[in-house]
Amino acid sequence: xxxxxxxxxxxxxxxxxxxxxxxxxxxxxxxxxxxxxxxxxxxxxxxxxxxxxxxxxxxxxxxxxxxxxxxxxxxx
Amino acid sequence: xxxxxxxxxxxxxxxxxxxxxxxxxxxxxxxxxxxxxxxxxxxxxxxxxxxxxxxxxxxxxxxxxxxxxxxxxxxxxxxxxxxxxxxxxxxxxxxxxxxxxxxxxxxxxxxxxxxxxxxxxxxxxxxxxxxxxxxxxxxxxxxxxxxxxxxxxxxxxxxxxxxxxxxxxxxxxxxxxxxxxxxxxxxxxxxxxxxxxxxxxxxxxxxxxxxxxxxxxxxxxxxxxxxxxxxxxxxxxxxxxxxxxxxxxxxxxxxxxxxxxxxxxxxxxxxxxxxxxxxxxxxxxxxxxxxxxxxxxxxxxxxxxxxxxxxxxxxxxxxxxxxxxxxxxxxxxxxxxxxxxxxxxxxxxxxxxxxxxxxxxxxxxxxxxxxxxxxxxxxxxxxxxxxxxxxxxxxxxxxxxxxxxxxxxxxxxxxxxxxxxxxxxxxxxxxxxxxxxxxxxxxxx
Numbered sequence: 001x002x003x004x005x006x007x008x009x010x011x012x013x014x015x016x017x018x019x020x021x022x023x024x025x026x027x028x029x030x031x032x033x034x035x036x037x038x039x040x041x042x043x044x045x046x047x048x049x050x051x052x053x054x055x056x057x058x059x060x061x062x063x064x065x066x067x068x069x070x071x072x073x074x075x076x
Numbered sequence: 077x078x079x080x081x082x083x084x085x086x087x088x089x090x091x092x093x094x095x096x097x098x099x100x101x102x103x104x105x106x107x108x109x110x111x112x113x114x115x116x117x118x119x120x121x122x123x124x125x126x127x128x129x130x131x132x133x134x135x136x137x138x139x140x141x142x143x144x145x146x147x148x149x150x151x152x153x154x155x156x157x158x159x160x161x162x163x164x165x166x167x168x169x170x171x172x173x174x175x176x177x178x179x180x181x182x183x184x185x186x187x188x189x190x191x192x193x194x195x196x197x198x199x200x201x202x203x204x205x206x207x208x209x210x211x212x213x214x215x216x217x218x219x220x221x222x223x224x225x226x227x228x229x230x231x232x233x234x235x236x237x238x239x240x241x242x243x244x245x246x247x248x249x250x251x252x253x254x255x256x257x258x259x260x261x262x263x264x265x266x267x268x269x270x271x272x273x274x275x276x277x278x279x280x281x282x283x284x285x286x287x288x289x290x291x292x293x294x295x296x297x298x299x300x301x302x303x304x305x306x307x308x309x310x311x312x313x314x315x316x317x318x319x320x321x322x323x324x325x326x327x328x329x330x331x332x333x334x335x336x337x338x339x340x341x342x343x344x345x346x347x348x349x350x351x352x353x354x355x356x357x358x359x360x361x362x363x364x365x366x367x368x369x370x371x372x373x374x375x376x377x378x379x380x381x382x383x384x385x386x387x388x389x390x391x392x393x394x395x396x397x398x399x400x401x402x403x404x405x406x407x408x409x410x411x412x413x414x415x416x417x418x419x420x421x422x423x424x425x426x427x428x429x430x431x432x433x434x435x436x437x438x439x440x441x442x443x444x445x446x447x448x449x450x451x452x453x454x455x456x457x458x459x460x461x462x463x464x465x466x467x468x469x470x471x472x473x474x475x476x477x478x479x480x481x482x483x484x485x486x487x488x489x490x491x492x493x494x495x496x497x498x499x500x501x502x503x504x505x506x507x508x509x510x511x512x513x514x515x516x517x518x519x520x521x
Contacts, residue, residue, distance in 0.1 A: 021451045028486060029479075054479045058462070061454045 002037040008076065009045055009052070016069050017059045029055050042076060049073040091442060095435035103424045110420030117413040123254050124406045127263075129184040130253020131398055134246055134270070136177035138395075141242045141275065142388040143170035145282040146381055147219075148235035151228045152289050153377035159222075167216055174212055178205040189252045190245075203245045211238050239282070243275050261328035262339075263401040265321040266394055273318040274391040277354075278384055280311035284361055285380035291365040292373045301365050308361050315354045318390075322347050332401075333408040339397050346393035353386030441501050445494040452487050459484060 002010075006026075013022040030036060033048050045052070053070040060066045089097070147166040150159050185191045192204045201207060215234045222228045250256045250271040258264040287304040294300075322343065329335055357379045364371050459480050466472040 018447070018451060020447070024486070025483065028482060032482070051475065051479065054476050055483060058455050058458045058480065058483050059451045061457060 003040055005042045005045055006037040006040045008042075009040070009073075012072055012076070013052070013056050013069070016065055017056055021059060022056065025055050025059065026052065045073070045076050049076070091439050092435055095431055095438070099428055099431040103427065106420055106424055106427075110417055113416040113420070114413050117409045117416070120259075121406050121409045121413075123259075124402045124409070126187050126253050127255050127258060127267075128399060128402050128406075129187050130249050130255045131270070131395055131402070133177070133180055133184050133188055133190070133249050133253070135392070135395055136173040136180060137242055137246050137249070138274070138388065138391055139173040140170050140177060141239055141246065141278060142384055143167075143173065144235045144239040144242065145278055146384055148232045148239070148282060149285050149377050149380050149384075151222060151232045151235065152286055153373045154222065154228060163219060163222070167219060170212065171216070174205075174209060178209065181205050187253070188249055190249065195248075198248075200244070200248060203241055203248060208238070208241060208245070211241065236282075239279075243279070246271070246275055260332040260401070260405060262325045262332045262336075263398060263405070265324040265328065266398045266401065268321045269318050269325070270391055270394045270398060273314060273321060274387055274394070277311065277314040277318065277387055280307060280314050281357065281380055281383050281387065283307050284311055284357075285376060288361055288364045288371075288376045289373050292371065292376065304361065304364060308358060311354075312358060315351070315358075319347070319351065322394075329401075333405045336397065336400050336404060338400055342393055343397050346390045350386045350390035353383045357383035438501065441494070441497045445498055448487070448490045448494045452491065455483060455487055 010019070010022060010026060013026060016022075017025065027037070029048070029051055030040065033044070033051065035044055035048075049070075053066075053073050056069060057066040060069065143166045147163060147170070150162050150166065153159075154163075181188075181190055185194075189195075189198075190203075190205075192201075192206060195201060195204045202211075211234075215231065215238060218227070218231050218234060222231055250267070255267045255271055258267045284304065284307045287300055287307055291297075291300045291304060325343075326340055329339055360371060360376060360379045364376065462476065462480060466477065
């Protein structure tokens with residue numbers, strides 16, 4: 001069962017990227033960071049915020065929105 | 077980098093809409109066929125309804141015919157002229173039935189073409205209800221004075237003339253109501269009885285009674301004897317025809333819109349009584365003029381009256397059973413019409429459901445492709461932008477490059493899967509296998 005931190009992260013990314021695609025992108029990045037949706041904590045998100053922003057940002061055409069997502073991820 | 081955005085032709089319909097249109101196009105002929113099928117029942121139902129109207133119109137007319145011929149028999153057998161009471165009874169019956177026939181005609185005249193204008197157009201002015209009532213009024217006036225044989229003879233001739241008009245009207249109603257063209261074997265033969273057989277039999281009863289009276293009154297002579305024998309033969313043929321037609325009605329009942337629950341139980345009894353009365357009457361007639369037995373005019377008249385009453389009772393039962401058969405036919409056709417429309421509607425609904433399922437199986441992979449290609453366009457655009465930025469940067473981020481490569485690779489995988497799925501749907505599994513073998517070549521070498 002996904003952790004609350006993962007759910008929070010996914011719902012935030014889903015505001016900018018299609019939710020299915022967001023889940024796919026996050027799954028790949030969690031694998032790369034050797035994390036899982038079930039165990040990820042807020043601290044992990046903060047530590048890897050840049051990676052998540054870069055990956056998810058590739059699917060956001062508007063640069064302003066990309067920056068906005070980056071800021072919100074950093075603020076998590 | 078080009079900033080041109082792709083344009084969408086809004087006039088083009090979606091695949092789902094096109095599939096729905098195909099279903100609608102194929103439903104159209106089903107709808108037309110259903111309409112034609114239902115429309116085919118309507119004239120048959122209307123025809124049966126007109127037959128019922130014709131049958132209803134004939135009921136009081138047959139009573140009038142019976143009353144007129146009975147009155148004629150009474151007058152002819154009335155030697156002293158003291159038969160006023162009996163005649164008054166028949167006069168009341170005829171007046172009431174004629175009134176009933178006229179009020180029924182007001183209801184059915186248009187359908188049965190028995191309005192004064194229609195009858196005049198067909199050269200049957202003397203069959204209009206106004207003309208018949210005027211004729212009857214003349215006869216009731218004449219009926220008040222039957223003291224002399226001449227007056228009785230004139231009155232009897234008047235009754236016979238009016239009976240002839242009523243028979244013509246019965247026949248006319250049989251034609252205009254399509255009873256004569258009844259399409260089912262059981263009801264056709266019952267119509268043969270009610271429309272032709274019974275009126276003919278009543279007439280033969282009257283004729284035989286008249287000749288028998290003549291023979292009894294004037295003594296036996298060879299000419300009248302031969303005439304009576306001939307009329308008895310015709311009467312017997314008429315009775316045989318009724319019995320044969322009745323049998324065919326019974327035999328054909330089951331094959332035409334189901335078995336009538338009342339036809340055999342009710343009509344068998346009435347037929348038996350009719351046959352019995354006719355047998356007694358014919359037996360009595362055969363003794364007239366032979367000299368072996370002394371038959372009185374009163375006895376013949378009584379037998380004739382009894383035979384005519386039994387014939388009318390049989391007619392009434394037959395006409396009621398004809399109504400039942402016609403109503404069963406109407407119900408059967410109405411059920412058939414509802415079934416035709418119901419099955420057609422069901423076929424359209426089933427076709428629509430199947431088309432919806434097939435349509436969904438077509439649109440689902442397309443939607444998957446759209447889902448993959450949509451974000452893919454953004455991914456490619458942003459990736460190109462980032463690569464361009466990184467190429468100009470003095471410190472390019474290897475992590476960012478790795479993420480871009482990873483996402484591009486994932487996107488390529490997604491596209492490959494979507495294209496394979498699409499190929500499988502469009503060209504079948506063999507084409508998809510060929511695509512797999514082609515795509516695995518350079519990409520994985």
